Amino acid sequence: MRAGAAAGVVVAYFLLPLDHLGPQRPVLSWLLFALILTVVAVLLLRQIRHVLVDRPDSRPGMVLSLLIVLSVHVFSATYYALAKQPGEFTGLHTRVDALYFTVVTLATVGYGDITPRGQSARIITVLQIAYSFVFLTAAATALTQRMRDMVVRRTDRDRDRAG
Template identity: 85%
Template structure:
């Protein structure tokens, strides 16, 4: 049989393409984080920095809520797993860029000097590990850390819960279909 291997259906090009596009978007987010001139933010342009931070976080939150709504309404045409994953990647990089910009201001952070440090601190904070090698010292850095913890608790937890609900429903439907045959 042409196009089939060991009873498995041939991968549909239309099913693979959205995953490929979203993978490229994730790579673009990471590349942008490392390539954008973040040194121009922070103490040089504090108002722009805070406005960008607020706008990006608000945008990601709205998009996350939209995906959660799609799951709750059980919209079969949506792909929340991929979109939510991308939005989580984006939110991590928004916080990392903010920490990096804040670290340019003396006294805000101890131990945070590079973009990798900022990304590491963001992931460690997201995971609630807190090794203590990088610490927010200034009030602005501490406020952003509290915002990240709250943001993660509210939006990312809701998104993860929606995804697990969607996955569980898909497994149950698949099991029910298998029994009815």
């Protein structure tokens, strides 16, 4: 299910009419970006809370992974739409360029082949870095904690059965 949902996010990213956003509809573009990013952040926090309270009926590994993929594609779509405005980016022309730039920024690699030039592009890039630092790091930490807890429980259960 998780792979199918993640594939759906990727397919949607390449098929959604993002060319209708950006400079043609700036208010709608900014509202959609803020709304979707807020919803994803709230859902991430909810899943992180499920891990912290050790809610047994939750499946945070699946949901957190999907939300991380979704957040990457939200930033990619925003960069793609923003690049339609002259002067915002150098080297960003396609959806693949936008996805590449998002991943490179997330990985803090920064090759320099795509550069945010305009103020809006720089603001979104800074926001992505901050968002990744806060939300995606917390999500990855929660996933790691959940996996560690599962291994400890399994080890304890196996030890109790054996001895």
